[in-house]
Amino acid sequence: MEEFNSLIKHCAQQFNTIPFCSNCVMSQCRRCSTNNCYNCLTHIHSIHTRDDHYACEKITYNYILKHGYRYVSEMAWAFLGVKNLFDLTLPINIASVGCGPSTELYGAAAVFRNSNLYYYGFDMNTVWMPIQQFNVNNFSHLPHVIQYYNSDFIEYVNDNNIRCDILVLNYFFSDFVKYRPQDCDVFIKELVSLIQEGRFTAVIINDVMLYNAGTGYACMEKIAKLLKSSNQNYTFLFQRRHFAVPNQFQFEYGIKLRDNIGFTPIIQEAQSFNPFSTCGSIQLIIKTIKKQQP
Numbered sequence: 414m415e416e417f418n419s420l421i422k423h424c425a426q427q428f429n430t431i432p433f434c435s436n437c438v439m440s441q442c443r444r445c446s447t448n449n450c451y452n453c454l455t456h457i458h459s460i461h462t463r464d465d466h467y468a469c470e471k472i473t474y475n476y477i478l479k480h481g482y483r484y485v486s487e488m489a490w491a492f493l494g495v496k497n498l499f500d501l502t503l504p505i506n507i508a509s510v511g512c513g514p515s516t517e518l519y520g521a522a523a524v525f526r527n528s529n530l531y532y533y534g535f536d537m538n539t540v541w542m543p544i545q546q547f548n549v550n551n552f553s554h555l556p557h558v559i560q561y562y563n564s565d566f567i568e569y570v571n572d573n574n575i576r577c578d579i580l581v582l583n584y585f586f587s588d589f590v591k592y593r594p595q596d597c598d599v600f601i602k603e604l605v606s607l608i609q610e611g612r613f614t615a616v617i618i619n620d621v622m623l624y625n626a627g628t629g630y631a632c633m634e635k636i637a638k639l640l641k642s643s644n645q646n647y648t649f650l651f652q653r654r655h656f657a658v659p660n661q662f663q664f665e666y667g668i669k670l671r672d673n674i675g676f677t678p679i680i681q682e683a684q685s686f687n688p689f690s691t692c693g694s695i696q697l698i699i700k701t702i703k704k705q706q707p
Contacts, residue, residue, distance in 0.1 A: 416551050417485060417519045417676055420477065423547055425682035428474040473540055477514055478686040486675040487619050487656070487692045488520030488583060494652060494698050495615040496524060499578055504529040504558075506577035508613075510566045511585040512536050514544040517619075518559065521579075522552070523675070530557040533577070535566040567603045570612065580613040584694075587621045587629035594627065601632060605639045608699065611647050616699040622657055624664065633697040640699065650700040656692035666695040 499505055505528050509517055512534030521530055534545065545561045552559055562569060569575065590597045608616060618636070620629030640649045653667025672691040679688055 414519065414523050414676055416522060417481075418680055419551055420519065420544075420547065421481060421680055421683050423551075424474040424477040424481075424544075425686075427543075428471060428478065431471045431474075433471065470540060470543060473514065473544055475686065477516070477544070478683050479688055481514075481516060481688065482674050482676055482679060482683070483689040483692055484516035484583065484619075485519045485523075486673075487694045487696070488517040488581070488617070489523050489675050490654075490656075490670055490692065491617045491619055491696055491698060492521050492524035492579075494654070494696075495579060495617065495700065498614055498700065499528075501525065501528045504531050505579070506531045506533075507579045507581060508533045508535070508566075508570075508575070508577045509581040509583065510535050511582070511588065512545075512561070513538070513541050513584075515548050517581045517583045517617075518548060518552075519676075522555075522557070530559075531577075532557065532559045534559075534561045535564060535569065536561070537563060537565070539563060567600065567607070570607060576612045578614045580608075580616045582616070582618045582620075584620055584629070586618065586632035587623070590627055590629070590632055597632065601635055601639070605636055608636075608640060608649070608701065609644055609647065611701055611703065614701055616697075616701075618697040618699075619694050620696075622655065622659075622663070622666070622693060622695050624666075630666070630695060633695075637697065637699070646704055648702045648704055650702060652696075652698040652700070654696040654698070656694060 505521070505525050507517075507521055507530060509515065509532070512518075513536055515532070515534050518530075518532050518534070521532065536545075542561075549559050549561075586597075589600065607613070618629070618633050620633065624630045637651050640651075654670050655666040655668075656670050656672040658669075659665055670692070672693065674690055674692065679690065
């Protein structure tokens with residue numbers, strides 16, 4: 414896919430151009446003497462980390478170069494799972510919460526390649542803005558609409574009576590429940606209310622394959638449980654999926670999908686960053702079906 418290759422080349426060029434930080438904005442830079450920014454990313458992604466978050470532009474490019482092939486492919490598989498819900502001659506409206514660098518945008522562009530996309534990304538962290546602006550420019554030759562909002566998603570949807578085809582929460586909950594656990598229950602209840610109102614035809618939650626309390630999995634299942642209560646207007650169908658074979662401490666979350674990366678070959682600019690070459694997430698897909706009125 415030309416646009417994704419352009420993103421990878423851009424991230425490699427930016428990573429190699431931006432100097433390593435001498436005054437780390439995190440509590441402590443983890444690259445040490447290795448000049449490996451992935452050490453910082455590994456620290457941020459640790460389940461024990463509570464103080465440090467994405468705060469350095471250089472590691473945002475490292476993030477794409479290391480995780481991009483995996484995350485874009487996982488989301489492409491998810492979009493394929495809901496593609497048959499839509500009239501592909503009409504624009505496909507996608508909203509993404511905590512979108513960061515918008516890897517899901519590239520998965521959607523591949524799956525809905527003959528449709529016009531209206532993509533709305535929401536993220537409160539301004540560190541992703543340079544990549545987001547690149548995304549806007551990267552798709553400017555296509556009839557897509559790509560917009561970003563440094564706004565609270567729930568407030569924006571309620572204030573503007575937003576409805577869309579697909580809502581995406583891509584690695585959102587594992588991050589949210591770790592850094593803002595005090596707000597997670599409130600967010601889930603407000604999100605469930607929006608889903609129950611029929612605001613989204615499909616909801617895609619893609620997250621880390623961890624099953625204990627305080628994980629994306631726990632949030633996903635709480636949403637599913639709340640949506641099982643009676644609703645006069647809509648029925649909700651749930652599809653649980655996983656890519657990786659569980660270890661002896663894990664269980665199979667729904668159906669098994671092939672874990673192959675869909676965006677190959679891995680181009681030369683990314684190879685030195687040793688990107689993940691298989692998919693590894695779990696997914697909950699929620700489909701909203703309008704009931705027939707008597």
